Every structure is written in structure tokens, then in C-alpha cells.
Amino acid sequence: PPSSIAIIGGGIAGLSSAFYLSRRFPQAAITLFEKSSREGGWINSRRVDVKDGHGNRAQMLLEAGPRTLRSNSGAVLELINLLDLRSSLITTPKTSPAAKHQFLQIPGRPGLTRLPSSLFSLLSLPYASSALVPSILLEAVRPSNKPKGQDDESLGAFLTRRFGAKFERLFGSALVHGIYAADSRMLSTKAAFPMLLEAEKRGNGSLVWGMLRGREKVGLFAGYDVGEVRTLVDNASIFSFFDGMESIPKALKSYLNTAQNVTIKTGVDVNGLRPTTNSEDIEVILGNGETLNASHVVSAIPLPELSKLTSSAPADVLPHLKANPLSSVTVINVVFPPSTRPIHPLGFGYLVPRPAGGYAVPSSGFLGTVFDSCALAAQDTGASGFTKLTVMLGGPHLLTQAHTRMENVLAQLQHHLAPINHLQKGARLPWPVYYEATEHKACIPLLTVGHVGRMNEMKAALKGGPWKGRLEVVGAGVGGVSVGDCVEAGRNVGKDW
Ligand code: FAD
The missing domain is CATH 3.90.660 (Polyamine Oxidase; Chain A, domain 2)
Structure with missing residues (x-):
């Protein structure tokens, strides 16, 4: 088991990693380095008068x-339960x-267009139905047109192939604006919306039939210690906290500050990572000139940042960090x-x-x-x-x-x-x-087409080569951008150590 763990980055992925690692390896000395003066990364809530x-x-x-x-997200509900954030x-x-009500603002048209929340409301919304109904009906009868041998495609290409270009522009591009602030024609379907590919498969090429057929109900929270939180959010579409999203990083920080084996160092950046030659440790080089050796390291910073830290190693030692x-x-x-x-x-x-x-x-x-x-x-x-x-x-x-x-x-x-x-x-x-x-x-x-394959290659490189499985890479740029994805990644980190 690890004797010392360095975690780089104090966003939600780094804090969740520290939380779970401190419980899994109580004997390991864990140090989290955050370059800014506060923890939480992009999570930032405040109250104004x-x-x-x-x-x-x-x-x-x-x-x-x-x-x-x-x-x-079972991981988020579990964290809320374990951190006692229920109240x-x-x-x-x-x-x-x-x-129930979401709207589109179609460029060039004043006002808002309501999006249907159910099949019945679809027919009562003239504009949305005129754009949606024909595309949906046609999709259901369009034969499978999945390009052979293709493992991934952009969400834009996928929706255009199944529903047509107008549908893709009105609904696909808007959805991707809302979640990724990105161009749907660049986003990987396999990385961002794998459930669409699964539905297409279930429906023998038709997404509509695949969705109607429904997914096999697997225990959504099986294995997660969600306690009563599940019932609290059971009938909720979305949720947050009285003091906003920063309640989670703040509670994580309080927990970690009282944990015997964790030290949080804010205002300290890591600017180099090097596998040592004479031991299995990894050398962590800090911005203040100090270095420390850690038996294991978690990177929870954006991948292009990590590429700067590992720039002295050949690119194939840790590939694809600058792909997105x-x-x-x-x-x-x-x-x-x-x-x-x-x-x-x-x-x-x-x-x-x-x-x-x-x-x-x-x-x-x-x-x-x-x-x-x-x-x-x-x-x-x-x-x-x-x-x-x-x-x-x-x-x-x-x-x-x-x-x-x-x-x-x-x-x-x-x-x-x-x-x-x-x-x-x-x-x-x-x-x-x-x-x-x-x-x-x-x-x-922006998880571009081919992201899942590239990340698998990166993970394979971490297992072998000079890192010997002692460096793990998590965060929004690896396994998904939502807060839930980042917490899940932190929960899984170090499971093979
Ligand atoms: P970050 O938050 O980027 O944390 C990385 C940390 O590492 C930072 O604190 C940084 O200072 C530190 N760091 C960087 N380099 C170094 C270094 N060399 N040494 C030490 N420290 C370093 N998700 C949802 O689920 N729901 C939403 O409603 C939602 N809305 C969003 C709205 C906006 C405007 C944004 C930006 C994101 C939104 N997201 C949402 C996505 C989600 O918030 C982020 O993807 C997630 O918070 C990223 O967490 P992270 O820990 O991977 O990275």
C-alpha cells in the first residue's frame, strides 16, 4: 500500500480523491497541493446583499x-451522506x-419557444412540434445508417445522421451549449452521451425505438452508501444546497483538516513530476523550489497543465494530454x-x-x-x-x-x-x-471525437512504463465534466494500489 500520496489540484476531483484515499489508506501521509488560495476550483458560491x-x-x-x-450520481449522494450535508x-x-419547462431562444426569432416535457405536450407546442415531430417520426422508420467500423463520431454527426440537420442545429447544438459551452460538431458522442449509442444499438439502429424499449433497470446506487439521501432527492429533478454548490468542497475541506493523515497546502503549485530512477517513488517538484518524493501521485488538474509538469518526459510516456x-x-x-x-x-x-x-x-x-x-x-x-x-x-x-x-x-x-x-x-x-x-x-x-480511446491509451501508459502504476490522472478532462463524474473519479482513484 502507498506510504505517501501527493494530490495535485484542490478542485472537486482532487478533494474527493483526498477524502476517499484518506479513508482507504489511513497509514499513508497524504498531501494535497492547490496553487490558488482557496479550494473548490470552478465551484464558487457567494452571497450578496x-x-x-x-x-x-x-x-x-x-x-x-x-x-x-x-x-x-451515486457518488455525489454518497458524499452528501458521509459529509452529513443532508440538512x-x-x-x-x-x-x-x-x-418541467425549458425553452429555446431561436436566433433571429424574438421570444422563447417552449420545449416539450412529454410526448403529449409535444403536440401542443406548434413551433417545437413542427420542427420535432417529423424528425422523430422519420428517425423511427429510417434504416440503420451507422457507418461500419466507426467507433465514435461527433454528437452533431450522430444527430444529423439520425434526425436531420435542422433537428441537430436546433436541439443538439443548444444542449451542448448548455453543458459543454461547445460546438456539438466537435463533441464525442461516446465520451459525452454513451447512452445514445446504447439506445441506437438496442433499437437496431433507431434511437427512438431504443429509447421506447427502455434500459434494463440496474441498481443505480448499488454499492454506494447513500443512506437517507436517496429518499430526499428521489422526487427531485435537480438539487443544490442552501449555501450553494461550494457546500461540498467546504465540507470536504473541514473533514480533511481534521483527518490525521492529510495536509492541505494552498498557495503551492506543483510544476514538475518525475519518476525517480533509484526507487519506485515519484519526485514532485514544487513552484517554491522544494521537492518531495511520494510513493503515489494523483493528478487532478487540467490535462494540458499536467503536460507542462511532465514535459521533461517523452510525449509517448504520457500521451494525449494536449488533444482536447x-x-x-x-x-x-x-x-x-x-x-x-x-x-x-x-x-x-x-x-x-x-x-x-x-x-x-x-x-x-x-x-x-x-x-x-x-x-x-x-x-x-x-x-x-x-x-x-x-x-x-x-x-x-x-x-x-x-x-x-x-x-x-x-x-x-x-x-x-x-x-x-x-x-x-x-x-x-x-x-x-x-x-x-x-x-x-x-x-x-471539450471531449473531442476519439476521447475514450485516447484516455484508454493514456491509462495503459500510466500502468506500465516509468510511472509503474503509481500515478493516476483524474478530473473533468478525463472521465467526464460534471461534478458527479469528478467525485466518482475521486472515489475510484487508487483502487489498484
Ligand atoms: P478544477 O475545478 O479545474 O480544479 C483543478 C484545481 O487544480 C484548481 O483549483 C487549480 O487551481 C488547481 N491547479 C491547477 N494547476 C495546478 C498546479 N500545477 N499545482 C497545484 N494546483 C493546480 N457541473 C455540474 O455537474 N453541474 C453544473 O451545473 C455545472 N455548471 C458549470 C458551470 C461552469 C461555468 C463551469 C466552468 C463548469 C460547470 N460544471 C458543472 C462542470 C464542473 O463544475 C467542473 O467540470 C468541475 O468542477 C471540475 O473539477 P476538477 O476538480 O476536475 O477541476
Whole structure:
């Protein structure tokens, strides 16, 4: 078993790794290095005071990074159980408008288009049904057209092949904007949506038939210690915590600070990793010039960062670290004052598909907008009636500073929300009582076509060669970008040690 473990990176993947390793190897001395002054990585929640001109004050919880979790991750539910975070859970019931209503903002058309939440509602939504119903019916009768011998393809290519180009642009591109802030024509289906490939197989080439046939129900949480948390989130579509997503890294930090065998070093970056020649240890070179030898190492930093740390080793010693680009996103938190008219329709929010002319044509830069007050209003305290929403800009769109200026963002929101929100013609959205734009550079790895195969080659290289199975690589760029994927990776790290 390991005698000393170095973990590089204090995001959710690194913290989860430390949590599980400290329990699995109580005798090992574990040191986690985080280059910034705080743990949590992209997870970043804060509370701000807002007031309007009528003496109403509220404390709004804002997220700069991830904002919600889905109840399908056994690893996250287990962590919530083990960290005793049950009492601060805030759930959005499956029956609530935030769970049932999602919208598209189709470039070039004012207002929002509601997406169907069920087969019945499909027929009651004229625009969505005119775009969706024929594509779905045709898919069900289209013979299998999976290219022979092809192991992976982009989600864009997959959806175009099965449902046609219009469907892909309206729905596929919007979905990928919402999750990956990326171009659906670059994203690997096998890495990001393996369930679609499984359904296509089940349906003998048809996704629709495969989905209707349904998946074999396997115990979703078998082997996870989820306790009562399961019942708490059973009827929830999404959930978070009273103090936001940062509740998880904060609770992990408190746990690790009291663990006998863990030391967290913030403000210390690792800038080199070298297998030693005279022992099985790995030499960890720190930015402050110090070095330490660790019997085992976990990398929980973006893969291009890891490639800098291992740059003295030949590329084939640890291949594919620079294969995927990372998307950049500007997140704009906006709080509107209480008003007599609703600012937006009830729902989770809206996504904006790729413009018909592609990303080269000038656009609003919008990827989508989340109606936070609708899904997780219980996070806010004080006077009610304030509306908070979050606009996401960037990804494959070229952004200029003008895109993120509040007057321009507000003009776009007016264009998107006005037809629904304004009972009186010509009425304008109020000026927000609070707004803040945060630019996240290179924040979401784009898992491009072939990603799964490349990662398998990387893992094979780690097992053999100079690393001798003593370096493991986890994080958003390896096994999936969601918080659940990152926690799952941390839970599995070191199982072969
Ligand atoms: P990171 O958070 O990037 O952590 C890596 C850490 O390593 C950082 O703290 C960094 O400072 C440190 N580091 C880097 N280099 C070094 C070095 N050389 N030495 C020491 N330390 C180093 N997921 C969801 O499930 N739900 C959502 O709603 C959601 N929304 C999102 C919205 C946004 C705007 C973003 C950016 C992401 C969102 N995600 C969401 C995805 C998810 O938040 C991230 O993929 C996940 O948090 C990544 O965690 P990580 O630990 O892999 O990496």
C-alpha cells in the first residue's frame, strides 16, 4: 500500500480523491497541493446583499461555476451522506415548473419557444412540434445508417445522421451549449452521451425505438452508501444546497483538516513530476523550489497543465494530454428588483442554438440563461420578489468586450423575454439591482471525437512504463465534466494500489 500520496489540484476531483484515499489508506501521509488560495476550483458560491429603491433588501446566493446537481450520481449522494450535508439540501421537485419547462431562444426569432416535457405536450407546442415531430417520426422508420467500423463520431454527426440537420442545429447544438459551452460538431458522442449509442444499438439502429424499449433497470446506487439521501432527492429533478454548490468542497475541506493523515497546502503549485530512477517513488517538484518524493501521485488538474509538469518526459510516456481544447465562458449573474410583472416565464431557463450561419456570423454570444430564482429560490433570504438569473456567454462564439457590457446583455434579454414578460407593449426590463460578469478562461474540457480511446491509451501508459502504476490522472478532462463524474473519479482513484 502507498506510504505517501501527493494530490495535485484542490478542485472537486482532487478533494474527493483526498477524502476517499484518506479513508482507504489511513497509514499513508497524504498531501494535497492547490496553487490558488482557496479550494473548490470552478465551484464558487457567494452571497450578496441587494436592495431596491423601496427599502426591500435580500441576500442572494450566486454561483459563478456549477449551480445544480442531478440525482443520478451515486457518488455525489454518497458524499452528501458521509459529509452529513443532508440538512442543507435544497431540491427542485420533478413536478415543479423549473423541472418541467425549458425553452429555446431561436436566433433571429424574438421570444422563447417552449420545449416539450412529454410526448403529449409535444403536440401542443406548434413551433417545437413542427420542427420535432417529423424528425422523430422519420428517425423511427429510417434504416440503420451507422457507418461500419466507426467507433465514435461527433454528437452533431450522430444527430444529423439520425434526425436531420435542422433537428441537430436546433436541439443538439443548444444542449451542448448548455453543458459543454461547445460546438456539438466537435463533441464525442461516446465520451459525452454513451447512452445514445446504447439506445441506437438496442433499437437496431433507431434511437427512438431504443429509447421506447427502455434500459434494463440496474441498481443505480448499488454499492454506494447513500443512506437517507436517496429518499430526499428521489422526487427531485435537480438539487443544490442552501449555501450553494461550494457546500461540498467546504465540507470536504473541514473533514480533511481534521483527518490525521492529510495536509492541505494552498498557495503551492506543483510544476514538475518525475519518476525517480533509484526507487519506485515519484519526485514532485514544487513552484517554491522544494521537492518531495511520494510513493503515489494523483493528478487532478487540467490535462494540458499536467503536460507542462511532465514535459521533461517523452510525449509517448504520457500521451494525449494536449488533444482536447477547453471552452471559455463568461458567466453574468443578474438580480432584478421586485416588480409587478414577472421578468421571465416559469421554467429552468433557455438555451440558444448555433446560429444558422455558424459561429462566424456576428451573434449575441449567448449560450443560454438560467432562471435561478425559479429552480432554487429557497437559497435566498430577506425580502421576496427579487429575480436572479444567470447568463452564459462565449464558448464557440467569438466574444468582444461589448458582448458582456450590461446594457447590451439587457438589450438581448429584453429581446428574448419581452414577448412573454410584457403585458404592456413597449414596457422595458428594469435595470438590475446587481450584476457581475466573471470570465472563466479554459474552464470546460471539450471531449473531442476519439476521447475514450485516447484516455484508454493514456491509462495503459500510466500502468506500465516509468510511472509503474503509481500515478493516476483524474478530473473533468478525463472521465467526464460534471461534478458527479469528478467525485466518482475521486472515489475510484487508487483502487489498484
Ligand atoms: P478544477 O475545478 O479545474 O480544479 C483543478 C484545481 O487544480 C484548481 O483549483 C487549480 O487551481 C488547481 N491547479 C491547477 N494547476 C495546478 C498546479 N500545477 N499545482 C497545484 N494546483 C493546480 N457541473 C455540474 O455537474 N453541474 C453544473 O451545473 C455545472 N455548471 C458549470 C458551470 C461552469 C461555468 C463551469 C466552468 C463548469 C460547470 N460544471 C458543472 C462542470 C464542473 O463544475 C467542473 O467540470 C468541475 O468542477 C471540475 O473539477 P476538477 O476538480 O476536475 O477541476
